[in-house]
Amino acid sequence: MPLLALKNVTKAYGGVPALRGVNMDISPGEIHALMGENGAGKSTLIKILAGVVSADSADIRIDGQPQNIDNPQTAHRLGLRFIHQEFNVVPALSVAENIFLGRVYPRRSGLFVDWRRLNDAASKTLDRLGITHIDPRRPLGSLTLGDQMLVRISSAFIGQAGTPAKLYVLDEPTASLSREESKRLFDVLRELRGGGASVLYVSHRLDEIMSICDRATVIRDGRSIDTGQIADITHDDLVTLMIGRRVEDAYPPRVGAPAVHTAFRAEHLAIRGGKSLSFDVRAGEIFGIAGLANVGQRNVLRTLFGDLPAASGAMHLAGAPYRPKSPADAWRAGVGYVPRERRSEGLILSRPIFENTSLPHLARQSRWRSFLTPRREQKSAVAQGELVRLKAAGPTQRVRELSGGNQQKVVFAKALAGEVKLLLLDEPTRGVDIGAKFDIYTLIREMAARGMGVVLVSSDLPELLGMADNIAVMRDSAITHVLLAADLDEERLLNLCYGRTTG
Amino acid sequence: MRNVFSIFATVAPQVNIMLTLLRRYGTLIGFAAILLFFWISLPDTFMTARNWLNISQQMSMLIVVAAGMTIVMVMGDFDLSVGSMASLAGIAVAVLFTVDLPIWAAVSLALMVGLVGGAINGVLISFIGILPFVATLATLTMLSGLAFVVSGGKTISGRVIPEGFSSFARGGLSLGEWGGVAITLPNLTLVAIVIVALVWVLLEQTTFGRRLYAIGGNIEAAHLSGVAVRKLKLIAFALTGSTAALAGIMYASRVASANPTQGSSLMLNAIAGVFLGSTFSEHGEPRVLGTILGVLILGILDNGLTQLSVDSYIRQILVGGIIILAVSTSSLTKHLRS
């Protein structure tokens, strides 16, 4: 008997169907992948299972018993544990409190919070993921984004008497993790499987799916298409099932060599907390920056973007001196930015898509630089949306209503909507499905071919190797090497990131 | 999220459409019902041009303040100091009359007071980084103290107020006859209409307004998208201060006197109007036309219930109850979105 059986799950948002009939089951002791392109309905299905979104119709059985999960507490009682896709933390509360969010804290005399036991339990849970460097008493907001993600993930693994966990559901947990952190997570998942629990796992990283999952269910346009053993299916077939077409290569081929003239130059630029950096980005070049988590990549981009002051040094954009005092200056000069955290830094979730994409370019798109021309903005949003394969009801749809990957595409569309000379990308394809990723890569290549410079920060080494022309390796807020991507492979790049000279 | 209405979640699409209508227009429908009720109970006096022009004139000062308040509330901020600012501007214009300044000069200077006071709020909030509530509460206190000091705590009235100034509020634009009665659009109403139109253009038709909405949605993302957050906040608060001052001047013209507390009821009512108005917009954001509707509803309830000779105390209870009922319709159904 399956641990969990879902039959004919349907859900429409305001009349627009998101799920049109999903059927799937999860066996005890398996890691089951849920796959599908952006907007296919994966997160919706998970939220229904978690009791935070109500289905229009659903037959949910756990251990053969029909269940009506209409709130998160019920789901928890039934032994279900969730890590939802979006970054849902409370930055002002401590790490330990975030781990226990929604759970009953350990108490003394049945009332007062027992802080020591709370922190101990949190430490233990973190230990399980191999995390020892995080003090559970620190405010979560003071941690790096990757660490925040780890804390959030570990919250699914706290044990609590009376409600043994049967199924862990993780919606794109690795999107902001480094590869080491991901590896440790996989170890824990395998260990849980060994203990008899099951895992429902969502990711757009096919290599992860191929390596840790036992079975996969693919959904497309809100319908379940197929379920099968991972061992029986090839990478390419999975892609075809998901997006309905073949994607031959992961990365589009390079078209000619970058030009000789520089698009951007940094001379002895002192970034916050770092030494001085010097590098060139030629017109048409994709300049990758590699490094372990938080070695200053973000500050480099923020300095280039005018959001952090450079204590000394100079920058040149297209040959002219470039001294941005604010992001507004940077956009005006033709520098576009795709920040790392789409929801907190990239998007105004409560506003329509077209208002998001036009925001940095508003003056240029307006009459006398002051009066709005919403038609024009919408047309341009539609055009940009098509380029990045945005799946949305229309340009006036609120960004909040988009799926995670489609939100990321809006951030991308926004950066490209103006006349960009230099594009700064911080983990730009996080959460984007494999088909759209290819299209976005193609788009970047085409724009580069027209003379744009690109700075690409990514923790995804294959992405860097596949896309960048040159790769700078950063350690301790300094660039240690700049190398031709063609001369590198993953292992060598990783060693450089760690500062190991061997290999 | 589920709620008392979740049983409807599985019903037919027609019902869904009806619910969508209720959600968007619930509050409006509720108030239309009230209008109808007043119309029927007061057949001869409520739905008359005369009464409506009266209401519009009574509400004109609040409308101006509320329109200005919308500007900062779009960014998710407040300005608690508008009432004191109105009082101070009224006092300022009256005091300037006592030194025999011509009307235009006194009015312009009083408006400047509003602009500068608002800009000070803006600096405190955006450059110094004080919470809007704390900053504008502090300026509320200071401006009110200033109004008392400047006026010596007294009401300024009588001959010092030039006839030309107080006759402005009494005058109006003749609209011809209707049912044998000469209909005049009061000057104060006209001013309010102009201000509302300006704020509407500003918020809905210009890049400035769009950016304010962006700040209100996500200040960090707006900043990274090239919005000059601080500068815009400063300008927005300065504008709000100016509208408050204008309202204070209108008030002084209407009552032909100035008193250091006369603006104090404006603040809470203006904020209430903005919030009430925001229940009309699909996504709950403040919009100036909604604000005006919100403010008018408050005024109409007062007018209708007074005409019905409802006891003042009972009237208070009814106003509160009616607002809750009307807002509930759209709030309850709004839950259904998710």
Next chain:
Amino acid sequence: MRNVFSIFATVAPQVNIMLTLLRRYGTLIGFAAILLFFWISLPDTFMTARNWLNISQQMSMLIVVAAGMTIVMVMGDFDLSVGSMASLAGIAVAVLFTVDLPIWAAVSLALMVGLVGGAINGVLISFIGILPFVATLATLTMLSGLAFVVSGGKTISGRVIPEGFSSFARGGLSLGEWGGVAITLPNLTLVAIVIVALVWVLLEQTTFGRRLYAIGGNIEAAHLSGVAVRKLKLIAFALTGSTAALAGIMYASRVASANPTQGSSLMLNAIAGVFLGSTFSEHGEPRVLGTILGVLILGILDNGLTQLSVDSYIRQILVGGIIILAVSTSSLTKHLRS
């Protein structure tokens, strides 16, 4: 983010530590300076046990309301109806005395009024989904109307108020002698201390309180993690309503009478206290001890300036200005965080 202090961003670590101190304790240091100033200017009367006990008694009602207000503001909500609720509870207790109810029964019933009124706010906000501002503004109006209706609009005083009730506020706990003067901890101060302690335990030491903070920090995250947001909101508003009622009863005991408007100054001051207090906490979240400090600061400024015979109007200006100055220190340096 850059700002006027950005030049410090690259300076030596010692300076950084100093700035961190300023940021955390800037407001406190500012107010310590003011205390010192009062102490020096009023050597004989300001820093006396007598004066401080007086201040504590004067502020006790506001402290109780502000502590209760902190509970809902932790979730990012407001309760505007606390002032009317306090008035109504005062009226309720006095009216119950006129029908010869014993003191304990009248007080309990009046507290129940607060609990029920607060719960109604909670239902309107969390189950019906009305914005806290709109909902509590509507109940403000209704409760105030109710207070007028119940009292007939009049002040209830004189012999109907039992001696045992009004003597409570006059009485206290003898703390012995100090400098030849008998020192008594007033009963009202005692009540305030107990309420603050209870609210502190609730917010800082129970799962309930921590969940309120989670709701305030990120309501979506709290909901997704299984925090029963609605139920908690309802309880929180009910508690705030109860503290407001308690304050109203304390007020009635202190003035040995009840009047339908007597609580009205409480609301704005309570919210101001919470916001002012939140500038003391590292992340700007409301915390009850900060709130109490905020409220006390307002009271101390009033006391000191009154003792210095500062003109009432000038006092207003000074209070506003001092608050801005004190808050600026920490706000300006707070910019440096990011």
Next chain:
Amino acid sequence: AQSKIAVITPYLSQPGTQFYVEAFQAAAADKDWDVNVIDTAGDVAAVISRIEDMVTQNVDAIVVNVDPSQVSAGLQAAADAAIPVVGMDAGSDPLLVTNVTSNGYAMAAETSTYVADRIDGEGNVVMFVFEAFPPVQVRSVVADAVFGNFPDIKVLDRVTPDVADGGIADSRAKMEAILAANPEPGSIKAVWAAWDQPALGALQAIEAAGRQDEGVVITGIDANPQAREAIASGGNFEATVAQDFKGIGAAAADVVSRVLAGDEIKQGVVYVPTKLITIANATAD
């Protein structure tokens, strides 16, 4: 040494209060007192607090301008410290040395009988009242009794205006609605207001509605300058009652100086005469 006197009021922003406080200060200047005027902006409990503060400061005498039954805790504190407290337009209380005031009942009787006489004892009357404030509340008690005594006088509406804005504007809005609801000429015979601001608001409403020729009689109480001017101009606002504010302030100062000199004051209340103001004497002081 210089005597220290504290004057404590919640109502300083009201016109009448200002006049007697000023008269008190003028008298105090002659006597070389150090006067501290404290306004609690409407908060009655704060008056208790300020009395306590002044007891801490050990002032020589305190003058209060508030219903004494609501501040008895403060009065008791002063009594315990043997500091005399004089009421200035306050109310009678055993803890007060005396209360210097105008006779509120008498003033309301003057205006309400004026109204009743002017309309020949018949017609609809609109009343503006404010019962939450005891000195104003006693006025409406008398007016109710007077109008109740005329079988043909009907009280059409008893309005409590919002006084946060000083009272004129909201009273005007209320009056405009009442006028709209009663459009026939003569359907409103008089407006009796318990103080001047609502009377002024009603006057503005009547003039704005173009109904000043219907002979609506308006009366107020307090005779503030704006009201005097309106009466002098010969419009619908016909009468108000002048309290002798300066007299109250001066008499209160007189009482204080007698107390400081050790005199015993026997009267529980000192009435200062009032005067009906009509067009005949509106411009005279």
